[in-house]
Structures are given as structure tokens and as C-alpha cells.
Amino acid sequence: MPRGDLFPDIGPFETGQLPLSGQHVMYWEQVGNPNGPAVLFLHGGPGAGAGAVHRRFFDPHHWRLVIYDQRGAGRSRPLGSLEANTTPDLVADIEVLRRHLGVEKWLLFGGSWGSTLALAYAQAHPERVAGLVLRGIFLGRAIEVEWFLHGMRTVFPEAHAAFSQFLPINERDDLLGNYLARLCDPDPCLHMPAARALSMYEGSCSTLMPSPETVSSFAQDRTALGLARIEAHYFAHDLFLPKEGLLGHMHRIAHVPAEIVQGRYDMICPPLTAIDLVAQWPMARLTMIPDAGHSALEPGVRRALVAAVERFRGTF
Numbered sequence: 042m043p044r045g046d047l048f049p050d051i052g053p054f055e056t057g058q059l060p061l062s063g064q065h066v067m068y069w070e071q072v073g074n075p076n077g078p079a080v081l082f083l084h085g086g087p088g089a090g091a092g093a094v095h096r097r098f099f100d101p102h103h104w105r106l107v108i109y110d111q112r113g114a115g116r117s118r119p120l121g122s123l124e125a126n127t128t129p130d131l132v133a134d135i136e137v138l139r140r141h142l143g144v145e146k147w148l149l150f151g152g153s154w155g156s157t158l159a160l161a162y163a164q165a166h167p168e169r170v171a172g173l174v175l176r177g178i179f180l181g182r183a184i185e186v187e188w189f190l191h192g193m194r195t196v197f198p199e200a201h202a203a204f205s206q207f208l209p210i211n212e213r214d215d216l217l218g219n220y221l222a223r224l225c226d227p228d229p230c231l232h233m234p235a236a237r238a239l240s241m242y243e244g245s246c247s248t249l250m251p252s253p254e255t256v257s258s259f260a261q262d263r264t265a266l267g268l269a270r271i272e273a274h275y276f277a278h279d280l281f282l283p284k285e286g287l288l289g290h291m292h293r294i295a296h297v298p299a300e301i302v303q304g305r306y307d308m309i310c311p312p313l314t315a316i317d318l319v320a321q322w323p324m325a326r327l328t329m330i331p332d333a334g335h336s337a338l339e340p341g342v343r344r345a346l347v348a349a350v351e352r353f354r355g356t357f
Contacts, residue, residue, distance in 0.1 A: 047097035047343055053108075059141055061112065061134055063125025068116035069109035069138060073101035078171070078357055079144045080350070081135070082108045083151030083158050085177075088271030090115020090264060094338070098150065098346055103354060107147070109138060111158075114267040121270045123225070128281035132162050139169065148353055150346075152176035152337050153310055154272075157280065157287070163297060164290045171357040173299040174349045176342060177307050177335050178315040180287050181280030185314060189243075190216055190276075196308050197246045204242035207235065221273040233262065236269035243268070246308050249334035291321045298356075299325040300349035304333035304342055 053070035061067055073096075080099060084091040090110045099106045110117040112126045112134065135158075139147070148171050151159035156175040163170045179185060194201035205213055212219040223235035237260050244259030258264065275281065283289065299322060303315040312329065319327045328349070333339035337346060 047094075047347065048100055049097070050093065051096055051101050053096075058118075059138060061137065062130070063112075063122075064119070065112045065122065065125065065134075066118045067109055067112070067134060067138065068118075069107065069142075071142070072096045072106040072108065073099060073104045075105060077103050077105040079105045079107060079142075079147035081139075081147050081149050082106060083149060083155035083162075084108075084111065084114070085151075085153035085155045086114060086268050086272055087111060087131075087154045087158075087275050088114045088121075088267040088269070089154070090117075090267055098337075098343070099350060100354075104350075107138070107142060107144070113271050115263070120263065121266045123270065123274045126271065126274065127278070128158070128161055128275075131158055132165050135162050136166065136169075145169075146171050146357060148172050148174065148350070148357075150174045150350065153179050153335065154275075157181050157282075160287045160294075161282070164287065164293045167294050167297060170294070170297055172297060172353050174302075174346065174353070175299060176302045176337055176346055177310040178301060178303065178318050179310045180314055180318065181275075181282045182286060182314075183279070185310070186217075186276050186280075188311065189309065193246055193308055200242055200245035203245075204238060207238040217273060217276055220269070221277055224270040224273055232270070233266065236262075236265040239269040239273065240265035243272075243309065247335045249304070249306050249332065249339060252336075255336060255338075288317065288321055291318075295323060297324060298353075300352060301325055301327045302330065302342055302345045302349060303327060304330050304335055304339060306333065307335040309335040 053072045056070040059067040091108045113122045149159040157179050224232050226232050240259045244256040319325050328345050330341040333341045
């Protein structure tokens, strides 16, 4: 198998359901070498959930890969629940999982919101982090949320029109607030169409070239509900990050090595955010992919991510 592409499909050697606070139950799985160095996969969204393809970024003969679905996402229960669902809760959940699996230290791998959560966890528990592989950097700043909600229309006007015009004209002055109100309505006839509209907007803007398969995957009910409801909830609360933001705490992980992969034409998380992060992280190396958008499965991005993980081989 060429090192520059994904590894073959593989199933987990162990799965489980872990009770958390707030009546949440976390789905988790382990893949690869039970005796290898541990790596934790952090999915995007927030709320998108993880999938089988995410196992394929890691050599199963070497790595002990841990994948899980965050609160309210994917196979975790209850789907789409916003109760006790904040960034500090998610950081605490990672520690619960680490202790449950007996992991002393691990490599963190996350893209988009996964990069946000990886940074938040690393800053809270730097002694548990051997390194980070991050993609499509999102720092949760107001300017980034504003870009997602409004700025992307400059590049994807058709997708933005479908997203904004889903709402009645009298609700379009507050896209986030009115989407969130619909997404939190208990009636599936109200929350599911809104969830699909928001999720498909994100999927439509995620790749450099049009990808009907990507949009279709974002339109699936389970993905759409978890992603749209939880993402809107987090956006409405400034991602539950400290006032000074993640950049305000970079001194805590200044010594931790990182590989950052960024698509030049990433419209969900534009490259400037990655540049801002690297400027404050002396141990980070940035690889800019000249012909890629946001998705981890863009050819250049996935090759660079596999290579980045491989560079950590033997380091801990």
C-alpha cells in the first residue's frame, strides 16, 4: 500500500458504549494494533460523527487508533441532544475515555471542529498529548462563524442562496437564531428539513470540485440532525470557548509538536486561520495543499495527512 494514500478498510477490534454525564452515552471503538502507540481521532462538526473511512488514515499494524462519537453525534446517544453539551464537557469526555482505555499519552488527529477540540483538550491536558495532526483549522472566533454564515456566499452564492432562502424572508435577518429555533423544535417535520438545509450547505462548500456524493452524505438524516443542531448550538454560544480564545492559551502547548494540513481553497475554514495559529506555535509545521478545499478526503489533503501521521511514527 503506497504511503501516500489511505490504508485498506478495517474493522475495529473492540467497541463500547461509555456512560457520561447529562444522560449521554458515548460510542467508541479501537482499531489496529492493541499494543501500538495510541492516536485519538476527533471528528468535525461539532456534531458530524465519525465513520469507517476515518480508520484508513492510520497504519493498522502500527497504531492503536481510538475513534469515538462526541455527545449527541453519530452513534452516541441521545442523537442531537444539547443537554450538558459544551466544549468543557467534550474535553472532560476525552479524559473519561482515556482513563477507561488505560491510555497514558496519545497523538491527537482532528480536522475542522476536530482541530478546535484537539487544541482545547491539549491546552487543558498537555501532559497527555504526544503531538497533534490537524487539518482545516477552526479556532471558533466570531470572524470565522460570520464567514461561514455569510461570507461564503461570495464564493458559493448558489449554495448560500439555498441555505438562506430555506427560511421565510422575515427570518433571514438572523440566520443562526432562526435556524436554531427550528432545529430545537421537537417536531421532526420542522427540525429535519432545517437540519438537511444547513448540513447540505456545509457539504456543498466542502470540496474544491463539485461532489454530489459529499452533499448526499451530509443530507443523511442522522448526519444532518447531529451536525446542524449541535453546530448551531455551539455557534450561538461562541463555541463555549474562553473569552481570550484558543490563541490566548498557546503557551500551554508551545512545546508540543504539530503537523497542520490546510487546503489552499478551503472555504469552510479559510487558510488565514491556519496561518494565525502557526504564527503562535513554534513547534507546528504547516503543509499548504495548493489544489484542495476543506474535505479530509481531497486527494492532496488525504495524502498529506497520512504522511503527517507517519512522521510521528516512533516518536513516543
